[in-house]
Amino acid sequence: MPKDFISLLADLEEEEVIKLTKKRLEAGDEALTILEDSRKAMEVVGKRFAGGQYFIPELVYSGELLKQITELVKPHLVQSGDTKHLSKVVIGTVAGDIHDIGLNIVDFMLSVNGFEVYNLGVDVPVKKFVEKMKETSAPVLGLSGFLTLAFDAMKDTVEALEAAGIRGKMKIMIGGGQMDDEVRKYAKADAYGKDAMAAVFLAKKWIGDN
Amino acid sequence: MNLAKKWDGLSWQEKREERFKQWLSPDVKFSTPQAEKLYKERLSRFIKAIKMEKPDRVPVQIPAGSFPAHYSGTTLRTLMYDYGALKKAWLKFIRDFDMDLYDSPGLIFSGRVYEILDYKLYQWPGHGLPSDISMHQFVEDEYMKADEYDAFIKDPFDFSLRYFLPRTWGTLAPLSSMTRFNSALGLPFQLLSLCANPDFQPVFQAMREASQELAKWQAVVSECSQLAKEAGCPSAAGGMALAPFDTFADMFRGTRGIAMDMYRQPDKLLEALEVVTPQSIESAVAAADMAGCPMVFIPLHKGADNFMSQKQYEKFYWPTFRKLLMALINEGCVPRRVADGSYNERLEIIKDLPRASVVWIFEQTDMTKAKDVLGDTACIGGNVTAAQLYTNTPQAIKEYCRQLIEVCGKGGGYILSLGSSVDRCNPKNLQAVIEAAKEYGVYK
Numbered sequence: 001m002p003k004d005f006i007s008l009l010a011d012l013e014e015e016e017v018i019k020l021t022k023k024r025l026e027a028g029d030e031a032l033t034i035l036e037d038s039r040k041a042m043e044v045v046g047k048r049f050a051g052g053q054y055f056i057p058e059l060v061y062s063g064e065l066l067k068q069i070t071e072l073v074k075p076h077l078v079q080s081g082d083t084k085h086l087s088k089v090v091i092g093t094v095a096g097d098i099h100d101i102g103l104n105i106v107d108f109m110l111s112v113n114g115f116e117v118y119n120l121g122v123d124v125p126v127k128k129f130v131e132k133m134k135e136t137s138a139p140v141l142g143l144s145g146f147l148t149l150a151f152d153a154m155k156d157t158v159e160a161l162e163a164a165g166i167r168g169k170m171k172i173m174i175g176g177g178q179m180d181d182e183v184r185k186y187a188k189a190d191a192y193g194k195d196a197m198a199a200v201f202l203a204k205k206w207i208g209d210n
Numbered sequence: 211m212n213l214a215k216k217w218d219g220l221s222w223q224e225k226r227e228e229r230f231k232q233w234l235s236p237d238v239k240f241s242t243p244q245a246e247k248l249y250k251e252r253l254s255r256f257i258k259a260i261k262m263e264k265p266d267r268v269p270v271q272i273p274a275g276s277f278p279a280h281y282s283g284t285t286l287r288t289l290m291y292d293y294g295a296l297k298k299a300w301l302k303f304i305r306d307f308d309m310d311l312y313d314s315p316g317l318i319f320s321g322r323v324y325e326i327l328d329y330k331l332y333q334w335p336g337h338g339l340p341s342d343i344s345m346h347q348f349v350e351d352e353y354m355k356a357d358e359y360d361a362f363i364k365d366p367f368d369f370s371l372r373y374f375l376p377r378t379w380g381t382l383a384p385l386s387s388m389t390r391f392n393s394a395l396g397l398p399f400q401l402l403s404l405c406a407n408p409d410f411q412p413v414f415q416a417m418r419e420a421s422q423e424l425a426k427w428q429a430v431v432s433e434c435s436q437l438a439k440e441a442g443c444p445s446a447a448g449g450m451a452l453a454p455f456d457t458f459a460d461m462f463r464g465t466r467g468i469a470m471d472m473y474r475q476p477d478k479l480l481e482a483l484e485v486v487t488p489q490s491i492e493s494a495v496a497a498a499d500m501a502g503c504p505m506v507f508i509p510l511h512k513g514a515d516n517f518m519s520q521k522q523y524e525k526f527y528w529p530t531f532r533k534l535l536m537a538l539i540n541e542g543c544v545p546r547r548v549a550d551g552s553y554n555e556r557l558e559i560i561k562d563l564p565r566a567s568v569v570w571i572f573e574q575t576d577m578t579k580a581k582d583v584l585g586d587t588a589c590i591g592g593n594v595t596a597a598q599l600y601t602n603t604p605q606a607i608k609e610y611c612r613q614l615i616e617v618c619g620k621g622g623g624y625i626l627s628l629g630s631s632v633d634r635c636n637p638k639n640l641q642a643v644i645e646a647a648k649e650y651g652v653y654k
Binding site: 151182 | 340468
């Protein structure tokens with residue numbers, strides 16, 4: 001039996017899954033159904049990453065395949081689907097630090113687990129975090145950092161949220177290269193997550209969805 | 211006597227002994243007999259650890275990073291632009307911290323040279339990053355495109371000259387429009403017509419300015435090394451290399467590019483890794499020769515536990531990395547690998563090297579496991595993390611080091627060291643690391 005769409009994408013069979021996408025579109029399959037299947041496949045990818053079967057190359061490659069499928073499907077979209085998200089999460093690498101590999105993995109894992117992720121990118125000024133948290137009222141903030149200089153930038157960010165009077169409305173998690181629980185205490189964040197799976201676990205716990 | 215022939219006939223251990231001898235007798239006039247004694251004592255301690263023998267006590271090494279800037283009350287930016295300040299800060303660091311091996315200031319590169327070259331591989335304080343920031347950062351990008359493997363494989367020098375350099379040194383951008391430089395026919399036309407091209411005049415101008423600036427910086431760096439040696443501090447600066455996979459994953463293709471290549475063109479990638487390996491070996495050995503120090507520093511990045519699977523490590527990372535290590539070992543050099551992140555899953559694989567031929571410095575790897583697996587084969591060290599040094603008290607650091615020594619120091623083959631460099635922390639925390647080696651590291 002030929003593999004179905006979801007397995008092909010989850011197994012990263014580029015040629016086959018692109019061929020099948022085109023075939024499905026020609027056969028009149030709904031664009032939204034294909035996107036929903038893609039989402040399910042990415043969920044499988046996320047699970048395999050969490051389970052230690054997949055690593056960074058697989059996340060990157062699956063993201064690339066998803067991009068290609070979305071490009072193919074886009075012209076056939078009549079209306080955009082109203083995706084239901086668990087909750088909003090704001091993430092970003094703190095000021096002075098330009099590393100984004102870990103940040104993007106956390107983005108990926110939160111997204112495939114149903115969160116609406118606002119990824120502010122790297123070297124995010126304190127002010128921008130405060131503005132975004134006000135604008136989105138997200139209950140969870142994730143601060144990423146790779147270098148030791150991020151210790152103080154994280155602390156500054158948390159303190160700015162305190163000063164803005166909104167610290168109590170959110171839970172803050174930190175993670176990345178040199179971070180650990182000592183840094184979490186130093187920066188006065190709520191939790192340290194050692195990897196992207198921990199980020200998902202913490203975010204789910206905080207919004208009461210376990 | 212034919213020296214070259216004699217050298218080739220030596221075993222790797224004999225070659226290494228020759229290099230150790232040279233390292234132990236540097237070409238300096240020690241400031242005092244005490245300094246000379248100290249130099250030999252420190253270095254012998256270190257060499258014994260490498261050979262997995264028991265020294266008088268556990269040697270201790272503090273990678274400098276940009277800490278000397280913080281310690282002397284100034285910024286990294288100042289040290290990158292004011293070479294006098296660099297010298298002052300470095301000598302203060304060396305004087306105040308009683309380490310067995312010291313880092314040269316050679317990794318605090320000249321900001322002026324970067325600026326003249328319009329260097330794009332890094333952002334540094336005041337150049338893409340706030341002025342008071344304490345480190346420079348690598349800018350990852352696809353400096354080599356997915357369809358350029360053949361160009362690299364055909365001629366790595368040509369690839370560097372016409373593809374990589376024009377993209378990473380802004381001033382060399384005109385080189386990208388050059389025709390392939392392959393005329394070795396003894397006629398000067400090709401080179402001279404190239405030089406006559408008006409587009410190339412700024413290139414020559416910039417190279418001239420940059421090399422003059424570099425010479426000023428180099429003079430200060432070697433003066434620091436000289437003064438340190440005279441005062442009895444051996445230097446760890448020999449050669450440097452990247453694992454072949456990291457050369458592509460860090461420098462050329464970036465994380466996204468390399469991931470795509472592992473799936474879309476694995477054979478091309480493997481072929482290119484084979485091509486770059488002998489080149490890395492040659493340049494690392496040449497640098498070690500020049501420095502009179504057999505250590506070859508190899509920072510490891512994208513082979514860490516969570517970057518790729520074990521199968522991928524065995525296919526893409528380890529074969530050419532091992533080739534590089536074996537060639538360095540066979541030349542009598544000592545690869546000092548610094549494994550960022552954690553390497554727990556890799557320990558069994560990396561064990562496959564001659565006994566007592568390399569040094570492993572780990573960052574977040576489980577040190578008990580590392581000693582367990584590598585304890586019979588390789589000298590290990592590391593693991594005091596930057597986060598600990600930044601947030602803990604000297605007492606806590608000292609106690610942590612005591613535990614490390616207890617587990618890893620057993621039987622020798624151990625260096626007490628940080629898992630990475632640290633840009634700033636309470637200086638007493640670094641003193642606590644040194645005190646721990648002296649207090650708890652004595653072999654009876």
